[in-house]
Amino acid sequence: MAPAMSQDSTAAAPGTPAPPVSVVMTVLDEARHLEESVRCSLGQVYDGELEVVVAVGRSADGTREVADRLAASSGGRVVVVDNPDPRGATPAGLNAAVAAARHDVLVRVDGHSMLPPRYVATAVEALLATGADNVGGLMAAEGSTWFERVVARAMTTKLGVGSAPFHTGGSAGPADSVYLGVFRRDALERVGGYDEHYLRAQDWELNHRLRATGGLVWFDPRLEVAYRPRSTPEALARQYFHYGRWRRAIVRRDSSTVSPRYLAPPAAVLGAGAGALVGLRWRPALLLPGGYAALLLAGGAAFGGGLGVRGRLALAGVYGLMHGAWGLGFLTSPRALARATPPGGGATRP
DSSP, rough: OOEEEETTSSOOOTOOOOOOOEEEESSOOOOTTTTHHHHHHTTOSSSEEEEEEEOOOOSSSSSHHHHHHHHHHHTTTTEEOOOTTTTEEEEEEEHHHHOOOSSEEEEETTTTOOOOHEEEEEEEEHHHHHHHHHEEEEEEEESHHHHHHHHHHHSHHHHHTTTOHHHHOSSSSSSOOOEEEEEHHHHHHHHHHSSSOOOOOOOOHHHHHHHHOOOOOOEEEEEEEEEOOOOOHHHHHHHHHHHHHHHHHHHHHHHGGHHHHHHHHHHHHHHHHHHHTTTTGGGGGGGGHHHHHHHHHHHHHHHHHSSSSHHHHHHHHHHHHHHHHHHHHHHHHOOGGSSOOOOOSSOOOO
8 A cells, every 4th residue: 555645745635635735856067957946847837836846966077057047036946955964975965955945746857858748747646546645757868969879779678678668668557767857755665765775776765665665656658757778888887887786786685676677787788708618718608798699789770770880780789788787786796885774764844
């Protein structure tokens, strides 16, 4: 069952005003995109009261100045707080923003995310209709450069990222995790907020705790938010390497979270690597890396429609880069990253 609703949250009956909403975000070096992101959040087509709370990390590009200027001209609709983590880590900033927020419906946004006009209204409608703890939708990967477009294609196919609906789409329904998220405050308080130990994978880890305590995480494909992929192979490799490292930390803490989807990249790394080494002395072993390369090329051909021959080949390479980086991160993740117990607090009001 979904948890009971708190005082001003989502206990709206037919004909009553829409519940007030707090949009929360944490930003670090986002001066370029912050103003547009806040404008899109404040410009929602929504009948209820709405505020934006921005937790700002120690930025070097003038992000704090942009945030303060937006707050000064907002008539109280934009609130700026400090991210207490000196690194500007995401979970600490989100907990700070949630603690400063006035309302009990909490819409998570990234500093470079541009919410479509009816995002909040649609999300609140789904939250009320389903009784979920968290409602979210699709990470709509889009690219402006040629490489970004190839990565975006990889990120929206099962060969690239598995079958998670928030990547590849699907019908509305219960999900393990969703992109960003629209939460009930009492649900976040029930599980202690974002775990500030997890510098990556904190969304999946939070949703896991919500589900483990009886809550419902709901995917709604109408909630589509544009996402800009990494712009270079090096940046993409770093991103997926750290995804793999932190996923292994979660698995070490709770073995029930392991799945074939998460074991496939490290298995591919081990199989292809071992096959290549053994193949130096025993040629049949080369069938392992050869077969994997053939799978990648077939995937590039199958999912690379509209990219041209060069793009299809690049897509195969991006698949390999994502799998390899994620798998290496998973395999080399130090035990010190694992945490034995979940957090005890963080998303409550001061």
